[in-house]
Amino acid sequence: MIREIGDRIILAGVAHVLPQSKEEVERLIIEKKPRFVGVELCRKRYFELISNPNSREKKFEFSRAGILAYILSYLQERIGKKTGMLPGEEMLAAVKGANEIQANVVLLDRNIDITLQRLLDKMSIFEKVQILFSILLLPFQSGEKIKLEDVTHEEVVEKLISSFKEFSQTAYTVLIEERNKYMADRIWEILNSNSGKILCVVGAGHVPGLARELESRFEEKEISMKKD
Template identity: 45%
Template sequence: MAEIYIVGTAHVLKESVEEVCRVIEEVKPDAVAVELCPKRYNALINNIQSISLSDVLKGGNISLALLQIVLAYFQRKIGEETGVKPGEEMLTAIKKAKEIGADVLLIDRDIAITFQRLWQKMSFFEKLKFGWNILKGMFGGEEVEDVMNNVDSLVEEFRKVSPKAGEVLIDERDAYMTYNIIKASENYDKIVVVVGAGHKKGIESYLKNPEKIPPIEKLLEVKKSRFSVSKAIGWILSALIVGTFAYILTKLGSEMALKAFMYWFLINGFLSALGATLALAHPLSILVAFLCAWLTSVNPLIGAGWVSGYVELRMRKPSVEDIVDLLNASSLKDLWRNKAFRVLLVAALTNIGSMIGTIYGAYVVLQMTGIDIRKLLIP
């Protein structure tokens, strides 16, 4: 079993970079394990990151992509205040390992799996609360030193905001990284482990009690499809709307059915187009949002924002540089002017408009049947 030295760092503090250098120079390990997966390692070493906007829109992962961008932006802004680039302590660890001839071990879980598990596990309200707290942090006045020097408090606050997010982003990765450290310890005598300070306590606990590490296949599992309250509500609402139109057509006649359809079409179309307009979408994207919203609102498998966002992608044609700049934006103005960010924003705001239009449109159409919605909702 190897001697293991764990260095807990604050990802954007200069002191962390200095501590990494000091420990590696003193210990002279034959391996340095870093909190990186191959994707993040390549992005950090080559100073590039990429997002396939087509894949994001086709997969309906718009909110997830925006979350990643906002998190990256938040960490980068803190780094600017402290004079340290995010990931600099990892780059330093890699550089020092190569200087002394030590192997570099990538022990973290694939970032794509982590974010997919995060999105699947969080409830709708957790996502809202999590996003709100990130945005509040971006515009809040809390001192960087105070936040980064109270890691335990920060982790606990994070768990309060979203227990599921804390489980996926912290606990699961603690277990996964410890598993890889234990495996590596069979082949090395001394290992220096460089991880975020929020992971240090969890990794130390798992090293003392390795039997508590969950099966590794469970930590890598990404469910292809699963039941969710939001999906169930979507299908129920779709069935309700279709059933209402069928009732109007058979009981109240085709003229009333046409009138109900026009209300449905205009309400959904106007609010979806309004969302796209607020994102300063291309005129064709706004038109498409208006025209397709009535149909996407009764089909939970596709969103109006995915369609308008795809049109925006074709009209704006973001370049590779736009995508790189998106992930390296240093101000909100930079984000706002970025073509790639605009595509995601158009998709997100169109979807929000469509959601509001669906709820209000359903209310209006149901009222046309003579049914008092208030009596149904309030017994």
């Protein structure tokens, strides 16, 4: 999923375990030649990927957020084994591509520990139990209605986001909405303090909301300029 906003922002929506996403990122960097390449990583996840790019070992931290991070990482790797691509390879491809064209790499995401802790703090007991059972049952579920290769298609993404919101409003708010705003802040900061294009590589589920957030800022800026 590719969405261009204005003449300087390109949002590349990827599926974190699909080889096609990695190839698309590599193609876009060569084609668009951005001055900045933003990636959906925080400093912690960035350095973990850079230091162990080929490792399947998952670090375990004995805390509520650490346990949740471990489980989510494990599930992503189970899916990655089916597709033949480790989670995060598309982000590494973006970093490598940026270095090859001498573009600046921008870390867009909020610290993963803060996000997971906020999720645990805000969820009700019912939501925690509901999500825990869903996570535990996921590896045994079959007959998926949506093919993995379709998860970057716009209509499919909107459907998945809607289903996720219905499943848990709290999880949707913390994992999607809050991070969209955080990443929009980072993109807006770069946009207003530098020149050149910025290509942002983010999960496909973030593209619709992130695009709306950025478009609204352009509208507000235009209204403000007309008033002045």
